[in-house]
Amino acid sequence: MHELSIAEAMLEQALAALRAAGGGRVVRLRVRVGELSGVDPDALAFAVPVAARGTEAEGAQLEVVRCPARVECEVCGATTAVEWPDVRCGHCGADRVRIVDGRQLRLESLDVETPAAALDGG
Amino acid sequence: MCETCGCGQSGSAGPTSQDPSHDHGHSHDGYEPHVHDHALSHSHDDGTTHSHGAGVVNSHSQDRAARRIEVGADVLAANAELAARNRAWLNERGVVAFNLVSSPGSGKTLLLERTLDRLRGRVRCAVITGDVRTDRDARRLEGRGAPVRQIETLSACHLNADQIARCLSEVVDEGVRLLFIENVGNLVCPAAFDLGEHMKVVLLSVTEGEDKPLKYPAVFVGAGLAVITKLDLAAAVGWDRAAALQAIRSVHPGLFTFELSARTGEGMDAWIEYLVKAAV
Numbered sequence: 001m002h003e004l005s006i007a008e009a010m011l012e013q014a015l016a017a018l019r020a021a022g023g024g025r026v027v028r029l030r031v032r033v034g035e036l037s038g039v040d041p042d043a044l045a046f047a048v049p050v051a052a053r054g055t056e057a058e059g060a061q062l063e064v065v066r067c068p069a070r071v072e073c074e075v076c077g078a079t080t081a082v083e084w085p086d087v088r089c090g091h092c093g094a095d096r097v098r099i100v101d102g103r104q105l106r107l108e109s110l111d112v113e114t115p116a117a118a119l120d121g122g
Numbered sequence: 123m124c125e126t127c128g129c130g131q132s133g134s135a136g137p138t139s140q141d142p143s144h145d146h147g148h149s150h151d152g153y154e155p156h157v158h159d160h161a162l163s164h165s166h167d168d169g170t171t172h173s174h175g176a177g178v179v180n181s182h183s184q185d186r187a188a189r190r191i192e193v194g195a196d197v198l199a200a201n202a203e204l205a206a207r208n209r210a211w212l213n214e215r216g217v218v219a220f221n222l223v224s225s226p227g228s229g230k231t232l233l234l235e236r237t238l239d240r241l242r243g244r245v246r247c248a249v250i251t252g253d254v255r256t257d258r259d260a261r262r263l264e265g266r267g268a269p270v271r272q273i274e275t276l277s278a279c280h281l282n283a284d285q286i287a288r289c290l291s292e293v294v295d296e297g298v299r300l301l302f303i304e305n306v307g308n309l310v311c312p313a314a315f316d317l318g319e320h321m322k323v324v325l326l327s328v329t330e331g332e333d334k335p336l337k338y339p340a341v342f343v344g345a346g347l348a349v350i351t352k353l354d355l356a357a358a359v360g361w362d363r364a365a366a367l368q369a370i371r372s373v374h375p376g377l378f379t380f381e382l383s384a385r386t387g388e389g390m391d392a393w394i395e396y397l398v399k400a401a402v
């Protein structure tokens with residue numbers, strides 16, 4: 001399972017962004033996972049808390065936005081979601097299509113509490 | 123407020139939010155501050171689904187106390203950058219690289235053995251092999267006229283671009299035209315990692331079942347070639363050739379597919395000729 005190494009890479013980016021923005025404690029990570037990314041969102045959800053242990057993101061909530069595969073048709077130009085298992089145009093049915101979405105694996109944003117807010121809230 | 127998901131993005135999207143111009147949950151290009159208001163999981167009309175770690179209580183007071191840092195970063199950017207560097211390095215030297223991916227036991231190593239034997243004296247090849255089990259595969263591939271390098275993947279389920287970068291200059295010497303990277307036997311994880319290859323080649327043995335492409339579409343979608351292996355066993359296992367080709371082509375229309383048996387040599391000529399042409 002490679003989701004642990006992916007979770008570690010993600011945490012590294014998150015903590016770098018956190019430090020650049022002045023620090024604090026990460027309470028939520030939002031990530032977009034394309035269905036062609038080769039990453040299993042459930043495995044990622046399992047791996048992130050492990051990778052976050054002992055960091056400023058320990059205990060952070062993971063929000064996964066799953067992104068379906070979408071294709072652009074070379075015949076009619078439409079962009080449609082893939083109806084598995086048929087990777088073809090959802091509009092005209094042509095199979096001359098290009099994958100335009102669904103490969104992403106992006107860390108979108110962090111929700112961060114400042115130490116003062118964390119104290120107030122806690 | 124957006125009616126699709128309750129986010130704070132204002133604008134044109136009304137109740138008819140299937141309009142593709144309502145593109146927020148879906149690209150968030152603007153990275154507007156965006157506070158969701160949700161149950162544990164919900165779907166959008168465009169098919170994106172949000173979900174949250176089970177058992178985590180979503181405290182809205184906490185949401186309000188928190189500030190948001192927009193990152194918008196490709197998680198595998200570091201790997202992608204190294205992969206691009208590997209590809210550039212190979213391009214400078216006129217080397218074409220194939221990343222061979224398959225389930226365990228689909229016959230990658232035997233196909234490589236026979237391929238190296240057949241190309242010996244015609245095209246200089248090099249091999250990087252990343253199977254988890256010791257150096258057994260590397261030993262099988264040695265002595266066939268091609269430099270071979272084993273990457274110890276330990277428990278990892280895929281190779282990454284950094285591992286390739288570390289051994290490229292050792293294994294690809296003067297005169298090498300083709301580099302074969304034998305990825306770890308796994309149809310899921312290698313799909314996520316660009317190694318700097320020019321093409322992923324996905325292997326499917328007749329013993330695996332015709333519906334594998336439907337179960338693991340990502341790797342078939344990302345492949346530039348498919349190779350059906352162990353054709354000599356087709357009759358014994360009742361291989362349904364038409365169903366297999368149909369499955370491959372439904373997830374990847376037009377994917378060129380070789381059908382061969384490395385053991386008997388059936389179908390090998392076309393594969394070898396393809397490689398000879400690729401090496402020019």
Ligand SMILES: [Zn+2]
Nearest residue numbers: 073076089092
């Ligand atoms: Zn179309």
